[in-house]
Amino acid sequence: WCRSGEEFRMLRTCPVLYSKAGPPTGGWQPLSFDGGAFHLKGTGELMRALLVLRLCAWPPLVTHGLAIQAWSQRLLGSRFSGALLRASIYGQFVAGETAEEVRGCVQQLQTLSLRPLLAVPTEEEPDSAVKTGEAWYEENLSAMLRCVDLSRSLLETPGPNGNILMQLKVTALTSTRLCKELTSWVRRPGASLELSPERLAEAMDSGQDLQVSCLSTEQNQHLRASLSRLQQVAQHAQAQHVRLLVDAEYTSLNPALSLLVAALALRWNRSREGGPWVWNTYQAYLKDTYERLRRDAEAADRAGLAFGVKLVRGAYLDKERDVAQLQGTKDPTQPDYEATSQSYRRCLELMLTHVSHRGPMCHLMVASHNEESVHQATKRMWELGIPPDGPVCFGQLLGMCDHVSLALGQAGYAVYKSIPYGSLEEVIPYLIRRAQENQSVLRGARREWELLSQELRRRLLGRGLRVPS
Numbered sequence: 001w002c003r004s005g006e007e008f009r010m011l012r013t014c015p016v017l018y019s020k021a022g023p024p025t026g027g028w029q030p031l032s033f034d035g036g037a038f039h040l041k042g043t044g045e046l047m048r049a050l051l052v053l054r055l056c057a058w059p060p061l062v063t064h065g066l067a068i069q070a071w072s073q074r075l076l077g078s079r080f081s082g083a084l085l086r087a088s089i090y091g092q093f094v095a096g097e098t099a100e101e102v103r104g105c106v107q108q109l110q111t112l113s114l115r116p117l118l119a120v121p122t123e124e125e126p127d128s129a130v131k132t133g134e135a136w137y138e139e140n141l142s143a144m145l146r147c148v149d150l151s152r153s154l155l156e157t158p159g160p161n162g163n164i165l166m167q168l169k170v171t172a173l174t175s176t177r178l179c180k181e182l183t184s185w186v187r188r189p190g191a192s193l194e195l196s197p198e199r200l201a202e203a204m205d206s207g208q209d210l211q212v213s214c215l216s217t218e219q220n221q222h223l224r225a226s227l228s229r230l231q232q233v234a235q236h237a238q239a240q241h242v243r244l245l246v247d248a249e250y251t252s253l254n255p256a257l258s259l260l261v262a263a264l265a266l267r268w269n270r271s272r273e274g275g276p277w278v279w280n281t282y283q284a285y286l287k288d289t290y291e292r293l294r295r296d297a298e299a300a301d302r303a304g305l306a307f308g309v310k311l312v313r314g315a316y317l318d319k320e321r322d323v324a325q326l327q328g329t330k331d332p333t334q335p336d337y338e339a340t341s342q343s344y345r346r347c348l349e350l351m352l353t354h355v356s357h358r359g360p361m362c363h364l365m366v367a368s369h370n371e372e373s374v375h376q377a378t379k380r381m382w383e384l385g386i387p388p389d390g391p392v393c394f395g396q397l398l399g400m401c402d403h404v405s406l407a408l409g410q411a412g413y414a415v416y417k418s419i420p421y422g423s424l425e426e427v428i429p430y431l432i433r434r435a436q437e438n439q440s441v442l443r444g445a446r447r448e449w450e451l452l453s454q455e456l457r458r459r460l461l462g463r464g465l466r467v468p469s
């Protein structure tokens with residue numbers, strides 16, 4: 001069901017509108033996510049995956065994860081409890097601590113036709129004196145710049161090439177407090193002129209003193225420092241050919257994050273720059289996402305800017321609902337899972353249509369573990385004549401849904417695994433918080449356990465021999 005290599009090369013290299021190529025002859029065949037691709041993995045890896053995914057789906061372990069970690073450290077000593085974590089949750093979801101360890105993990109992924117999407121795990125703690133303040137953001141800036149270099153250098157390791165992507169969490173470079181303040185001003189009608197993307201982009205580019213009248217002197221100072229940090233990361237990333245995928249966070253911050261991304265896009269996503277170098281993330285679980293995505297895609301098209309989107313369902317459902325209830329405001333999230341999935345389907349269709357019209361000026365990451373969403377994407381790509389390794393790629397978390405990632409990779413699609421890295425002390429609290437936010441996903445990993453168990457039974461007991469599909 002593949003097009004010929006020559007056909008794909010032409011689609012990739014010519015800036016044509018993919019839709020003009022039309023669907024190839026012959027029918028579309030769905031990929032098989034039956035765990036067949038697990039034969040590529042070692043038995044030890046499969047056993048660890050099964051154990052860790054089952055443990056993570058046990059709510060008390062995730063809810064009290066930090067307390068359990070502290071308790072095990074006291075009881076077993078930090079060396080033994082560290083070794084235990086490295087052999088389990090850290091080993092499953094984290095690439096390692098040093099550049100060499102990350103390189104080793106990425107090389108292994110590359111042999112499986114998977115690519116890295118590095119993520120620096122940072123968590124602001126507004127009540128902590130250490131994790132706030134300009135010095136902390138400057139340290140994060142250094143970590144982000146190192147991450148750009150590491151992402152770039154990983155391309156030089158043997159394996160499939162392609163676009164180099166990296167995740168960027170804006171709240172590692174600017175405070176959530178300022179983002180909340182900006183959000184409240186952006187939302188006010190008429191107050192937005194002073195906070196236009198054009199004005200922020202101009203300040204980023206010229207390095208001139210920016211004064212926003214609705215902010216205090218201290219906030220203005222922090223805004224200027226934040227803009228300078230964002231500009232440095234974007235400049236370095238573009239110079240190293242690394243595309244920055246900005247994470248979406250809470251609705252109390254997202255309008256400010258989008259404003260900053262829009263400012264960066266004006267400078268770094270211009271058509272002659274070969275971008276998009278800065279992408280935004282759209283969360284389908286929010287009621288207003290489809291309209292926002294449509295507006296932003298059309299505005300980028302009109303302005304002749306390249307447009308990059310990471311499309312996710314959204315990770316902060318429970319917190320969004322709790323905050324809305326607490327503040328007596330309208331719940332911004334879709335009423336149920338099916339409504340979120342329907343929104344994801346519409347956003348996906350919208351973006352694939354844009355890609356088919358705009359070609360390499362529009363990039364999309366289908367960041368989902370959901371098999372139906374992945375099927376929809378591959379089917380529509382086929383129908384629209386979008387090549388598997390072109391401006392549309394797929395994203396899954398390291399250590400999760402390998403049966404989906406491996407099948408996609410083996411079929412020639414561009415698949416990225418989101419990879420956190422860092423020391424045990426830095427990463428474990430981050431992982432536990434992510435696991436708390438993604439409880440529904442971890443509980444939904446049931447199918448993955450079944451496939452893992454089936455493959456292990458086959459290997460260890462010689463039962464249930466697989467019929468190659």
Ligand SMILES: Cc1cc2nc3c(=O)[nH]c(=O)nc-3n(C[C@H](O)[C@H](O)[C@H](O)COP(=O)(O)OP(=O)(O)OC[C@H]3O[C@@H](n4cnc5c(N)ncnc54)[C@H](O)[C@@H]3O)c2cc1C
Nearest residue numbers: 247248312313314315336337340367368369370395396397
């Ligand atoms: C590479 C990558 C990058 C990511 N970046 C971000 C990011 O920047 N920001 C972010 O927020 N998330 C991000 N995520 C996480 C993502 O939003 C999802 O939490 C996660 O991928 C689960 O969605 P799914 O499509 O994989 O799976 P599914 O299991 O099909 O969907 C689970 C999701 O459905 C939604 N849902 C579940 N129950 C309900 C309900 N009752 N009502 C309404 N909706 C419901 C929730 O969004 C939940 O996370 C990223 C994920 C990946 C793989």
